[in-house]
Amino acid sequence: MFNKETEYALRGLVYIQHQNYQGLRPGIEEIAREIEAPQAFTAKILQRLVRLGFVNSTKGKGGGFHFDESKPDLSLKQLILSMEGGRILDGCGFGMKHCDAEHPCPLHDQYGPIREALNRLVSEETIQSLARRSDSLFKVLNMR
Amino acid sequence: MFNKETEYALRGLVYIQHQNYQGLRPGIEEIAREIEAPQAFTAKILQRLVRLGFVNSTKGKGGGFHFDESKPDLSLKQLILSMEGGRILDGCGFGMKHCDAEHPCPLHDQYGPIREALNRLVSEETIQSLARRSDSLFKVLNMR
DNA sequence: TTTTTAAAAGACAAAAAGGTCTTTTAGTAA
DNA sequence: TTACTAAAAGACCTTTTTGTCTTTTAAAAA
Numbered sequence: 001m002f003n004k005e006t007e008y009a010l011r012g013l014v015y016i017q018h019q020n021y022q023g024l025r026p027g028i029e030e031i032a033r034e035i036e037a038p039q040a041f042t043a044k045i046l047q048r049l050v051r052l053g054f055v056n057s058t059k060g061k062g063g064g065f066h067f068d069e070s071k072p073d074l075s076l077k078q079l080i081l082s083m084e085g086g087r088i089l090d091g092c093g094f095g096m097k098h099c100d101a102e103h104p105c106p107l108h109d110q111y112g113p114i115r116e117a118l119n120r121l122v123s124e125e126t127i128q129s130l131a132r133r134s135d136s137l138f139k140v141l142n143m144r
Numbered sequence: 145m146f147n148k149e150t151e152y153a154l155r156g157l158v159y160i161q162h163q164n165y166q167g168l169r170p171g172i173e174e175i176a177r178e179i180e181a182p183q184a185f186t187a188k189i190l191q192r193l194v195r196l197g198f199v200n201s202t203k204g205k206g207g208g209f210h211f212d213e214s215k216p217d218l219s220l221k222q223l224i225l226s227m228e229g230g231r232i233l234d235g236c237g238f239g240m241k242h243c244d245a246e247h248p249c250p251l252h253d254q255y256g257p258i259r260e261a262l263n264r265l266v267s268e269e270t271i272q273s274l275a276r277r278s279d280s281l282f283k284v285l286n287m288r
Numbered sequence: 289t290t291t292t293t294a295a296a297a298g299a300c301a302a303a304a305a306g307g308t309c310t311t312t313t314a315g316t317a318a
Numbered sequence: 319t320t321a322c323t324a325a326a327a328g329a330c331c332t333t334t335t336t337g338t339c340t341t342t343t344a345a346a347a348a
């Protein structure tokens with residue numbers, strides 16, 4: 001579905017938010033381990049997300065990643081658009097540059113509704129809504 | 145949506161079938177031009193599709209590509225699976241290796257129906273059904 | 289049977305995606 | 319104010335995707 005960067009970003013942010021909800025600020029080592037992603041690569045992705053202002057980090061002892069609670073929730077759509085652009089969300093299924101009601105590709109009528117459903121999904125769901133629903137997801141944590 | 149190889153394969157085969165319906169067997173130069181894909185790359189992809197038995201080719205003067213009419217129609221699903229595997233059709237939206245009703249990712253319930261709709265689409269539609277619907281697609285041809 | 293035509297084969301190359309490693313910077317605490 | 323901790327920065331590497339180019343093979347026509 002999405003590319004690896006987007007996947008790790010999604011999972012990483014959901015994990016961070018999930019931990020934040022428990023009053024914790026996880027570090028990169030813990031995050032990568034829990035979301036089963038390569039540590040250095042995940043670090044690079046999180047750096048980018050910090051620069052984009054999607055999440056915050058603090059260095060030094062007791063440091064780690066956390067969300068700014070004063071900010072509005074982060075929709076999956078915003079994240080996806082920043083990470084990999086809109087190809088999945090508004091590209092033509094047949095790969096045509098210009099595909100619309102006037103010049104429809106042969107999949108236009110059939111694929112349109114599916115793409116719309118996907119857009120609705122990623123517009124409505126947020127990192128926060130997923131984090132609230134991911135209690136059963138992260139193994140180690142649940143054992144504490 | 146799909147990767148470039150799959151896209152060019154899709155468009156190329158639909159173009160071939162569309163021409164076959166008019167009693168013509170297009171060559172690689174024409175195909176690549178009409179579907180707006182790089183010629184040498186398209187050639188390589190069609191070679192593969194010939195080896196897979198999805199389409200036939202003949203060399204020499206009057207040669208080109210054509211479908212075996214005695215074979216059953218080719219579903220988009222068969223094509224996609226051969227070209228790029230099943231990741232899009234059965235992967236988890238959250239990127240988890242094991243995501244099912246027992247261990248659902250936080251997108252499971254929301255993304256499931258969308259993936260199912262996509263599977264239905266590519267199972268039902270075939271190169272032939274698209275070719276029959278693509279009269280308005282290929283510019284040059286329609287001017288003859 | 290030679291020439292022409294067109295696909296097949298396969299080596300090669302560029303770009304993008306995916307990923308690692310080392311050094312630097314900035315907080316925290318002794 | 320030094321020692322420690324953890325993220326930031328960025329150079330570097332590997333694999334996959336996307337593509338090109340040249341040579342070979344096979345069919346048809348002259």
